Amino acid sequence: MSEHTSAMHYVKIWAVLLVLLIISVLGPMLEVKILTLITAFGIAVVKALMVAAYFMHLNIEKRYVWYLLVMMLLVVGMFFVGTASDIMKPDGRNWVNRAAQDLRTPAADVSADSQQQAPTAH
Amino acid sequence: MSTMPIATTRSMTGIPTGRLAVWWVIGSEIVIFGGLLACYLLLRNLYPHWGESAAHTSTLAGAINTFVLLTSSLFVVLAHHAAERKRHIAAFFYLWLTIGGGLTFLLIKAFEWSYEIAQGYTITANLFWSYYYTAAGIHASHVIVGMIIMAIISFDVLRQRNLPRVELIGIYWHFVDIVWIFLFPLLYIAK
Numbered sequence: 333m334s335e336h337t338s339a340m341h342y343v344k345i346w347a348v349l350l351v352l353l354i355i356s357v358l359g360p361m362l363e364v365k366i367l368t369l370i371t372a373f374g375i376a377v378v379k380a381l382m383v384a385a386y387f388m389h390l391n392i393e394k395r396y397v398w399y400l401l402v403m404m405l406l407v408v409g410m411f412f413v414g415t416a417s418d419i420m421k422p423d424g425r426n427w428v429n430r431a432a433q434d435l436r437t438p439a440a441d442v443s444a445d446s447q448q449q450a451p452t453a454h
Numbered sequence: 455m456s457t458m459p460i461a462t463t464r465s466m467t468g469i470p471t472g473r474l475a476v477w478w479v480i481g482s483e484i485v486i487f488g489g490l491l492a493c494y495l496l497l498r499n500l501y502p503h504w505g506e507s508a509a510h511t512s513t514l515a516g517a518i519n520t521f522v523l524l525t526s527s528l529f530v531v532l533a534h535h536a537a538e539r540k541r542h543i544a545a546f547f548y549l550w551l552t553i554g555g556g557l558t559f560l561l562i563k564a565f566e567w568s569y570e571i572a573q574g575y576t577i578t579a580n581l582f583w584s585y586y587y588t589a590a591g592i593h594a595s596h597v598i599v600g601m602i603i604m605a606i607i608s609f610d611v612l613r614q615r616n617l618p619r620v621e622l623i624g625i626y627w628h629f630v631d632i633v634w635i636f637l638f639p640l641l642y643i644a645k
Contacts, residue, residue, distance in 0.1 A: 337535070339532055376635050380632045383632050387530075401484065407488075408484065411489060420500060
């Protein structure tokens with residue numbers, strides 16, 4: 333599929349990806365939340381799209397493949413939306429999810445493990 | 455000896471059968487890794503103290519591994535480029551450079567995990583570390599599988615056989631790279 337593309341083209345894409353990698357590492361060092369989101373996660377999306385488009389040749393791939401991949405992403409989105417409401421709200425007016433509430437505090441999270449791992453006296 | 459015809463292209467899609475199969479594999483992998491990443495986003499949002507655990511991961515090791523995988527992606531696309539031009543020796547060479555990249559990635563991961571386990575951050579330490587080892591472990595297993603398949607294909611390429619398969623393993627390898635591109639900020643940067 334890459335008959336008309338030169339090797340140097342791929343090296344240029346790789347160089348751009350490395351620049352983006354450096355930005356994604358340096359950006360969060362400024363410790364500004366919005367900047368971290370943009371430089372770390374926004375750039376991750378850009379890098380992934382560049383690899384998919386130019387290295388996997390999705391930019392010249394048949395539409396069928398696009399439909400297939402988008403369909404799978406929609407399945408993931410469906411699972412996400414289906415479970416998010418339950419996971420994000422561990423308590424309600426008439427019920428409570430104690431396991432989820434306990435995990436909200438780091439102490440409870442760690443102590444639960446330490447209790448399991450506590451050596452028994454012989 | 456069988457004289458049965460072998461279907462190499464699906465008329466419905468116009469895509470070679472092998473490549474179509476790899477895209478379907480990628481499609482199923484999207485659900486596996488997409489589910490993992492979605493779980494992380496949900497739980498990280500629910501339990502902000504995960505950031506304290508994430509602070510103990512090595513950003514430098516993660517960044518070097520990202521560089522290694524991006525570079526190995528370049529090598530495998532160059533292998534594909536060479537295979538399409540029937541330059542089988544160059545394709546073989548680039549495939550083994552890619553395998554070298556995978557091996558470097560795994561070695562760095564091994565050192566990183568050894569250090570973290572020695573510090574007491576084991577898979578049972580808390581939910582974050584459970585997630586960390588599960589996600590990175592599943593990803594590493596994909597790297598190992600890719601390296602094995604690539605090694606098998608490389609010897610076919612050396613004999614000038616099945617050259618189109620270089621593109622197929624390339625697509626898989628790039629996907630493994632993309633998964634890491636998302637795991638890197640989640641596990642190493644968001645602290």
